Amino acid sequence: MASKTPTPTPTPAPTPTTEMSALTITPKGFAKRDALRTNEIAVQALWESNHVFESNATDDDDTREKFLVTFPYPYSNGHLHIGHAFSLTKSVFRAQFERHMGKNVLFPFAFHCTGMPIQAAANKLKTELATYGTPPQFPEDASTAARIEMEEAHATANAAKAAKAASTAESKAKGGKTKLVQKTGTGIVRQWNILKMMVPEEEIPAFVDPLHWL
DSSP states (O other): OOOOOOOOOOOOOOOOOHHTTTTOOOOOOHHEEEEEHHHHHHHHHHHHHTTTOOOOTTTTTTOOEEEOOOOOOOOOOOOOHHHHHHHHHHHHHHHHHHHHTTTTOOOOOOBBOOOOOHHHHHHHHHHHHHHTTTTOOOHHHHHHHHHHHHHHHHHHHHHHHHHHHHHHGGOOOOOOOOOHHHHHHHOOOOOHHHHHTTTTTGGGGGGGGGGGGG
């Protein structure tokens, strides 16, 4: 008859030492952050005094090879986002690399305040103010019933648009709602509301003039 294997005795949990029991966790200080910030300020002052990031492309006495860096400037009718930062970062890296290679690097920055997007935004705002007053009282904000009615009208229009797209390119038809409707719930984007996120409301009417965007 086989002998029964004895059940192992569980090992008791170790008792904390006196030192561990009395241990207190002190909050981390900011010495490293402060040191980095101090260095940052000092180096930036050094860059400024030596004009490291300044360039004069018209200086005939500068015999260095010239190098121009640019990227698609963002329009001024919307917020900057991570896509802008992604493109800008690559441009910054290339400009700094060429600068380290001894070239006279010109890297301008600006906002794109011209073209049809600005003209279209100004026209849209002008239409909103003429139709709904100043400040505008949009129907989707008036009541729940009006909002539902407008949502249904937009959903119907978008469904028709999706059906038409499906008849010509089935791969492009993904449903009755556009991305705008999926994000906002209504598909209604007002130029007034876009500007309200960036400028005081009393200044918004001036933006019906596209030149005011400049």
